[in-house]
Structures are given as structure tokens and as C-alpha cells.
Amino acid sequence: MDLQLPPTLRQLRVACSQCNLMELCLPVGLSEEDVARIEELVGTRRKLRRHQSLYEARMPFQALYAIRAGSFKTTIVLEDGREQVTGFQMTGELLGLDGISTGQHVVSAIALEDSEACVIEYARLEALAREIQGLQAQFHKVLSREIVREQSVMMLLGTMRAEERLAAFLLNLAQRFAARGFSGTEFRLRMTREEIGSYLGLKLETVSRTLSHFQEEGLIEVQHKNIRLRDRERLRGLIQAPLSH
Amino acid sequence: MDLQLPPTLRQLRVACSQCNLMELCLPVGLSEEDVARIEELVGTRRKLRRHQSLYEARMPFQALYAIRAGSFKTTIVLEDGREQVTGFQMTGELLGLDGISTGQHVVSAIALEDSEACVIEYARLEALAREIQGLQAQFHKVLSREIVREQSVMMLLGTMRAEERLAAFLLNLAQRFAARGFSGTEFRLRMTREEIGSYLGLKLETVSRTLSHFQEEGLIEVQHKNIRLRDRERLRGLIQAPLSH
DNA sequence: CGTTTTCGTTGATGACGGTCAACCTGTCGT
DNA sequence: ACGACAGGTTGACCGTCATCAACGAAAACG
Structure with a gap:
């Protein structure tokens, strides 16, 4: 072979x-x-x-x-x-x-x-x-x-705030994992916080803080590079309704 | 005809x-x-x-x-x-x-x-x-x-500050006007401050302020939609050396 | 031609995210 | 298996740009 x-x-x-x-x-x-x-x-x-x-x-x-x-x-x-x-x-x-x-x-x-x-x-x-x-x-x-x-x-990059950017990013990853037959709810990030931040126009500290914040809110579970989406709908909602307007 | x-x-x-x-x-x-x-x-x-x-x-x-x-x-x-x-x-x-x-x-x-x-x-x-x-x-x-x-x-959008974005924008426009046989130093903006801001991820007030600031610095002349580049080199320098690092 | 609306400027204030720093944990290389 | 180092978290503080607001000027409208 x-x-x-x-x-x-x-x-x-x-x-x-x-x-x-x-x-x-x-x-x-x-x-x-x-x-x-x-x-x-x-x-x-x-x-x-x-x-x-x-x-x-x-x-x-x-x-x-x-x-x-x-x-x-x-x-x-x-x-x-x-x-x-x-x-x-x-x-x-x-x-x-x-x-x-x-x-x-x-x-x-x-x-x-x-x-x-x-x-x-x-x-x-x-x-x-x-x-x-x-x-x-x-x-x-x-x-x-x-x-x-x-x-x-x-x-x-032009119009979204940090939370929205991260939410959009996670949902996009999830969707692509799902399209490949993997779980769209539980996956492992292949990139570092710094790389995510660079892509999203944020600093790595902000990425880290925002992920922690999502976890506190019960939106996701984070453990290092392992992500689990717990409330997709609210995540999606974050993007569409930034704070009130 | x-x-x-x-x-x-x-x-x-x-x-x-x-x-x-x-x-x-x-x-x-x-x-x-x-x-x-x-x-x-x-x-x-x-x-x-x-x-x-x-x-x-x-x-x-x-x-x-x-x-x-x-x-x-x-x-x-x-x-x-x-x-x-x-x-x-x-x-x-x-x-x-x-x-x-x-x-x-x-x-x-x-x-x-x-x-x-x-x-x-x-x-x-x-x-x-x-x-x-x-x-x-x-x-x-x-x-x-x-x-x-x-x-x-x-x-x-991801890494530049307001001044750099505007400088890059103006230089890009200038270059494209020049490629079309128009002056690359003096031209008329076809878009509003709000549209520029939207493109650059800035608010219209920031666009306005930054243009005024460029004028005070002798980098450009602005009069409404008419722009005249006075110091292309320093404008270009703005992009490459944001503040010191 | 005058009126209305859009567009632009400038100021005061504040929030979001950046910066600096300390510390912790996991991973990679030997 | 161990140690060094990259990667991650959290806190305190600060700067840039957004926001709110008032005013002025040009252009679009009938």
C-alpha cells in the first residue's frame, strides 16, 4: 500500500x-x-x-x-x-x-x-x-x-462590536464543521486566541474575555480550544440585535 | 444623433x-x-x-x-x-x-x-x-x-487607526484617478462623509474631523468634496508608521 | 428664487476595547 | 518525563473613536 x-x-x-x-x-x-x-x-x-x-x-x-x-x-x-x-x-x-x-x-x-x-x-x-x-x-x-x-x-469588521464578531465567528465555524459531517455543536478550535483576534480585528485579550463572558451567560462552554455551543439561538440573536437598536 | x-x-x-x-x-x-x-x-x-x-x-x-x-x-x-x-x-x-x-x-x-x-x-x-x-x-x-x-x-478595517484608514483611502482614490488620466492630486469626492465612513468603519464625524486634521497639518486641502493632496509622502508615511511602533 | 433638506463641521462627554502586567496551565521538544 | 515556553485568563487603567448635540452651508426641490 x-x-x-x-x-x-x-x-x-x-x-x-x-x-x-x-x-x-x-x-x-x-x-x-x-x-x-x-x-x-x-x-x-x-x-x-x-x-x-x-x-x-x-x-x-x-x-x-x-x-x-x-x-x-x-x-x-x-x-x-x-x-x-x-x-x-x-x-x-x-x-x-x-x-x-x-x-x-x-x-x-x-x-x-x-x-x-x-x-x-x-x-x-x-x-x-x-x-x-x-x-x-x-x-x-x-x-x-x-x-x-x-x-x-x-x-x-466595519460595523460589529466584539461580542457580535465572536458570535458570528463561532456560528460560521459551526456551520462549516456541520457541512463536513462533524458536530456543529462541539468542536475544537485549530487556531489560537491571537489568530482569532487578528481575523476579527480584536486583541487576544478581548477574544479571551468575550469567550469567558459567553460562558458566564450560558451561551457556550469553553475549555481551552474546545468549544460547545449551548444556546445557538441566543448567539444568533446577539448578532442581529447588538444592544437595543 | x-x-x-x-x-x-x-x-x-x-x-x-x-x-x-x-x-x-x-x-x-x-x-x-x-x-x-x-x-x-x-x-x-x-x-x-x-x-x-x-x-x-x-x-x-x-x-x-x-x-x-x-x-x-x-x-x-x-x-x-x-x-x-x-x-x-x-x-x-x-x-x-x-x-x-x-x-x-x-x-x-x-x-x-x-x-x-x-x-x-x-x-x-x-x-x-x-x-x-x-x-x-x-x-x-x-x-x-x-x-x-x-x-x-x-x-x-482590522488593524489601522482612523488616520491611517483615511490616508490609505485618499491615496487609493488618487491612484485610480491618475490611472484614468485625471489628476491624482486634485479631485472631487463623489461620495458623502457618511459613505466614506461606512466604507472605512468610521462614523461620519470622525471622517470629517480627520480630514480637518489633515488640513491643519498641511497634508491636504479640503473644501467640501474637493480634495487636493499637498504632501503625498507624509500621507503615505502615516500608513506605514501609525504612531511609533 | 426662496425654502427645505441634506451634508458637513466642531465641541463635550463617555464607552468599548486596547494596553500593560501578573499569573496560570498545557503542550512541545529533547 | 521533565522543563521551558507558548498560549490563555484576568485585572487595572487609559486612549481612540462613538455618541449626542448644536450650528452652518450647500444643494435639491417646487
């Missing part, structure tokens, strides 16, 4: 058709036949240990990456060194879209845990998208979905 | 090849021949008066819009009524990308002044992108550029 081979030789024959992430990834909505053709797209897979990067800002862009296992964060840095997390990505999600624009990556993608990603060479993807209409359509949707996601983060 | 005809009959024959926005719009980098084929893409143009919307959130998505004249803002609203401006768009820029994801628009696009947009039916665009490689490549770049733009807004 593959697992017996030394790591460098593990250029596993990738089979999208065998992958349980199909309905979250690029092949969504494609016929069996088309999925078969897509498999030629994915050349290799890359395994990463925690803290390793899939790509770094300013590196030339050549490929997109579909997360097969694990999770990542993407970060952008200003010249003065300030850094911000722009997103957290889970299995089935596509990384690297930022590089298409200029041919250079603008964010870095860093594994939050030991992870694995399918390498999708971009030139091949473009070529195949011209042939397979469904692939083209799906790819455009993925791009557009990222635009929409970022817009809702802008909304969060 | 066209101008004599009643508005409803003004389905002008559009000619991308004649449009001075070519190098800012979709046809970038295409051969003459390909540009000719692209022209069949743009069916009609739409004229809008100030405050009219090109499309509204929740409306079905069918077309993208290339701004031919004027300018727009895009806004997203939460259920509780809170609204945020997610972007300001100028000539040559593409509107409607948010709709691809779900087939429904998620933001509304509203004209900041009397404006005109070319209607690009999306189904046709996808079809043509499959045939013209350069068009496909350019379209993907436009999508990716929007992702990158939003990331830098996230950075701005």
Missing part, C-alpha cells in the same frame, strides 16, 4: 472520484465522466506539518490548492510588519486564488495542523475549464463565493 | 474597440480580432441617474456591468438594517461579481452620480471565455483582483 512507501515517493494517484470532499470541492455538480477528466488536473499532493506554509506572499503563483485534510490560515502583512489573518480554511476549500491577479501570491497560507493539499496547476485548470463547462462554472462560483465571504468579513 | 432619440431607443451599438476604457476593462491584452468578438458580448447600455441602482441585493443575477461613465458604491445590509459600503467603483471597473456565487446579488450597486454601464450578459461571457483564452484569463484576473482588494480592506 501507499502508506508503506517513503514520503517522497508518495505521489499518490489522486482520485477525486474517491474523495469524500467532492461535493465541497471543485468537482461539484460534474458528471462522472467529467470528474474522471478532472483527475488529470491534480498532479501531486503536498503534506505539511503544523506551521509550514503552502505558499508565501510574493512567491510566484503557479497552482491552486484544494485542502484534503487539515486546516489553514491565510495572512497578509504590511511593510511595517503588522500582520492580519484574512481567513481560515477547512477541507474542500481552495487556496491560492489571490495569486491569479498578479501572478504573485499576496497572502501566505500556513497549516494550523498537520495537513494535506491537492496541487492544481493553474495553467491546466484554465485549459480544462475551457473544455468542461461545468468546471468553468464551478470555478467561477468558487471565486465569487470568496468575494462574498470577504464582503461579510468587511461587514463584521 | 443618438442624443436626439428618446432614451428607451438608445440601444447604442456598443464598440469596445472605440472605448477609451479598453485598457482598464475586460478587453485588456486582447487582439483586435478578439476585441471585435467581445463586442457581441455587450448587448446594451444602461443609463442611471444619481441614487438609482444597477441591481439590488437578492435580485437574480444575470449580467455583469462595466462602468462606462460615472461611479458607483456597493452596499450590503444586515437583517437588522445596518448597512455598509463595501466598495466604490469607477469607470472601467466591473460590477456584479458577487452574484455569480449563488445566482443572486448580495450587494446593491448604486450610482453616486449620473452614470452609464455596459451590460454584459453572464451566460454569453462564460461561453465566449471558453473560446477566447485571453478573455478567460483576463476575467479570472478581475475576479482575483477583487479578492485581493477586499483583503486589503480587511487589513485596513
Whole structure:
């Protein structure tokens, strides 16, 4: 079996058709036949240990990456060194879209845990998208979905208060875990308070305090990185009715 | 002449090849021949008066819009009524990308002044992108550029202070005016203080105060909506060195 | 053309979240 | 298994920006 081979030789024959992430990834909505053709797209897979990067800002862009296992964060840095997390990505999600624009990556993608990603060479993807209409359509949707996601983060950063941001964040995570067949009520955070804060435009102390506060209110249970949602409805209510207006 | 005809009959024959926005719009980098084929893409143009919307959130998505004249803002609203401006768009820029994801628009696009947009039916665009490689490549770049733009807004909202946000905003506007052949030093804001504030995650009073402050410092001259940049370098410096660290 | 409304400026005050600091706990590396 | 260190919690204090308010000016309206 593959697992017996030394790591460098593990250029596993990738089979999208065998992958349980199909309905979250690029092949969504494609016929069996088309999925078969897509498999030629994915050349290799890359395994990463925690803290390793899939790509770094300013590196030339050549490929997109579909997360097969694990999770990542993407970060952008200003010249003065300030850094911000722009997103957290889970299995089935596509990384690297930022590089298409200029041919250079603008964010870095860093594994939050030991992870694995399918390498999708971009030139091949473009070529195949011209042939397979469904692939083209799906790819455009993925791009557009990222635009929409970022817009809702802008909304969060621009108009929400600390409590609302955290509530929105937890509910979003829950929903994504659920979509992957995991519990949407009990899960483990893969990122630190500081990373959460960076993503939400808050300091880590504020994240910590707010989580504690949620716990006191009976909204959630927190124990380190383990989260349990106890009252989803009230959490949701927090977002819609900040304090009274 | 066209101008004599009643508005409803003004389905002008559009000619991308004649449009001075070519190098800012979709046809970038295409051969003459390909540009000719692209022209069949743009069916009609739409004229809008100030405050009219090109499309509204929740409306079905069918077309993208290339701004031919004027300018727009895009806004997203939460259920509780809170609204945020997610972007300001100028000539040559593409509107409607948010709709691809779900087939429904998620933001509304509203004209900041009397404006005109070319209607690009999306189904046709996808079809043509499959045939013209350069068009496909350019379209993907436009999508990716929007992702990158939003990331830098996230950075701005997440880590920058009021002064830095305003400085970044003014410099960005200046650069875009310059790219269109207008002065990058003296220009007229098309949006209100409130709209600027909404975009930057600030209240209108803060925007007003900060602009006044910039003026006292000799960085800019403000007179209502007219802006003149007096010291670009110091403005730029504001962004990179927030206060000392 | 005058009136009304929208838009912008400036001031006084206060709240939310940032900052600094001390301490604790769990995890990672050797 | 142990120690060092990263990660997390909590408290006290403070700064930035929001809020409330009053006023002024420009633009939109009939």
C-alpha cells in the first residue's frame, strides 16, 4: 500500500472520484465522466506539518490548492510588519486564488495542523475549464463565493462590536464543521486566541474575555480550544440585535 | 444623433474597440480580432441617474456591468438594517461579481452620480471565455483582483487607526484617478462623509474631523468634496508608521 | 428664487476595547 | 518525563473613536 512507501515517493494517484470532499470541492455538480477528466488536473499532493506554509506572499503563483485534510490560515502583512489573518480554511476549500491577479501570491497560507493539499496547476485548470463547462462554472462560483465571504468579513469588521464578531465567528465555524459531517455543536478550535483576534480585528485579550463572558451567560462552554455551543439561538440573536437598536 | 432619440431607443451599438476604457476593462491584452468578438458580448447600455441602482441585493443575477461613465458604491445590509459600503467603483471597473456565487446579488450597486454601464450578459461571457483564452484569463484576473482588494480592506478595517484608514483611502482614490488620466492630486469626492465612513468603519464625524486634521497639518486641502493632496509622502508615511511602533 | 433638506463641521462627554502586567496551565521538544 | 515556553485568563487603567448635540452651508426641490 501507499502508506508503506517513503514520503517522497508518495505521489499518490489522486482520485477525486474517491474523495469524500467532492461535493465541497471543485468537482461539484460534474458528471462522472467529467470528474474522471478532472483527475488529470491534480498532479501531486503536498503534506505539511503544523506551521509550514503552502505558499508565501510574493512567491510566484503557479497552482491552486484544494485542502484534503487539515486546516489553514491565510495572512497578509504590511511593510511595517503588522500582520492580519484574512481567513481560515477547512477541507474542500481552495487556496491560492489571490495569486491569479498578479501572478504573485499576496497572502501566505500556513497549516494550523498537520495537513494535506491537492496541487492544481493553474495553467491546466484554465485549459480544462475551457473544455468542461461545468468546471468553468464551478470555478467561477468558487471565486465569487470568496468575494462574498470577504464582503461579510468587511461587514463584521466595519460595523460589529466584539461580542457580535465572536458570535458570528463561532456560528460560521459551526456551520462549516456541520457541512463536513462533524458536530456543529462541539468542536475544537485549530487556531489560537491571537489568530482569532487578528481575523476579527480584536486583541487576544478581548477574544479571551468575550469567550469567558459567553460562558458566564450560558451561551457556550469553553475549555481551552474546545468549544460547545449551548444556546445557538441566543448567539444568533446577539448578532442581529447588538444592544437595543 | 443618438442624443436626439428618446432614451428607451438608445440601444447604442456598443464598440469596445472605440472605448477609451479598453485598457482598464475586460478587453485588456486582447487582439483586435478578439476585441471585435467581445463586442457581441455587450448587448446594451444602461443609463442611471444619481441614487438609482444597477441591481439590488437578492435580485437574480444575470449580467455583469462595466462602468462606462460615472461611479458607483456597493452596499450590503444586515437583517437588522445596518448597512455598509463595501466598495466604490469607477469607470472601467466591473460590477456584479458577487452574484455569480449563488445566482443572486448580495450587494446593491448604486450610482453616486449620473452614470452609464455596459451590460454584459453572464451566460454569453462564460461561453465566449471558453473560446477566447485571453478573455478567460483576463476575467479570472478581475475576479482575483477583487479578492485581493477586499483583503486589503480587511487589513485596513482590522488593524489601522482612523488616520491611517483615511490616508490609505485618499491615496487609493488618487491612484485610480491618475490611472484614468485625471489628476491624482486634485479631485472631487463623489461620495458623502457618511459613505466614506461606512466604507472605512468610521462614523461620519470622525471622517470629517480627520480630514480637518489633515488640513491643519498641511497634508491636504479640503473644501467640501474637493480634495487636493499637498504632501503625498507624509500621507503615505502615516500608513506605514501609525504612531511609533 | 426662496425654502427645505441634506451634508458637513466642531465641541463635550463617555464607552468599548486596547494596553500593560501578573499569573496560570498545557503542550512541545529533547 | 521533565522543563521551558507558548498560549490563555484576568485585572487595572487609559486612549481612540462613538455618541449626542448644536450650528452652518450647500444643494435639491417646487
